Amino acid sequence: MANTVKIKINGKEIQADPSKTILNVARENSIDIPTLCYDPRLPPYGSCLVCVVELRNQNRLVMSCTTPVAEGMDIYTDSEMALESRQKALSMLLSNHYADCRGPCYVNCPANVDVQGYLALANAGLYYEALELIRETNPMPLTCGRVCVRYCEANCRRKDIDSPVAVNVMKRYVSDLEYDRLPPPKCTPKNGKKVAIVGGGPSGLTCGYYLAKMGYSVTIYDKQPKLGGMLRYGIPEYRLPQA
Structure with missing residues (x-):
């Protein structure tokens, strides 16, 4: 084939376009390489280090999202070296991660209330601020504090350990405590x-x-x-x- 290079991915010989990255060629051949920061709509950034692969004939790791294929590459996507490096990369990412993704309590709230946010504020004693945050997406916290169906608690991860966080009780508490202080919207x-x-x-x-x-x-x-x-x-x- 004209204007192609011969490479191997996990032992499979592939004729590849040298203008494409290892990740692109792998996906074209139904070979999965995990990614976090990669987005095909954007220029490759290579910050997460999760997409690393091993170049066996060079005994080194490269980021598959930024490295173009070249003649003779012997690529392994799931070698011990690559898997160990990915685990370390994930550990580093999670070492400074305080569950700031949307939890199941937030995702399953029909009113889209930031459950994690107002619980954190209430835990810090900032009850007024917690109520303000609730009211950003739910103008009836006094009512919901009494008759909410509590999808947040039904989906709370804590119930897998002992019992769910008492989300609705806290919503009612901060509402009863601070509602009269709220100014007109x-x-x-x-x-x-x-x-x-x-x-x-x-x-x-x-x-x-x-x-x-x-x-x-x-x-x-x-x-x-x-x-x-x-x-x-x-x-x-x-x-x-x-x-």
Whole structure:
């Protein structure tokens, strides 16, 4: 084949385009090399060191995402040297990693509340700040603190050890403690647009809250004489006392 080089990957002979990287050629031939920082839409950066492979005939490691193929390369993607190096790279990455990825409590929250964030604030005694963070995506913390279905706790990793973190109890606690201190929400200037919301239940009220913050003039319509939907007319008062 014209304008190609002959290489081996894991013992398999391959005719490869010399303008491509080891990673590209491997993937074209259904050979998996793990990556973290690689994104085909961006120039290769090579910072994670997870994609290293061994050049057996040179007895060294190279990053597959940045190294172009060359004639005679004898590449091993899963050699002992490569696997050991990847494990060390991951250990270094995790050594300064404090579970700042989204945990299952955050991912499974229907309101997309930053559960880890407000628990960390509450743990530091910053209850007001914790409540502010909750209200960024959930304007009804007092209500949810009493009748939340608690998907966060159902998916909490801690339950695999003993019991889930009492997320909802903490949400109720900071809400009861600090809610009266909250100032009126900051709204952007009116944009001259009007929005009608049909249904004054929790979803409609939440939509109205955030639309009003964005500058819209909101009118909520509901067949019942008072707003609240299921919160007012469906949940018994012993579970959700009327304000």
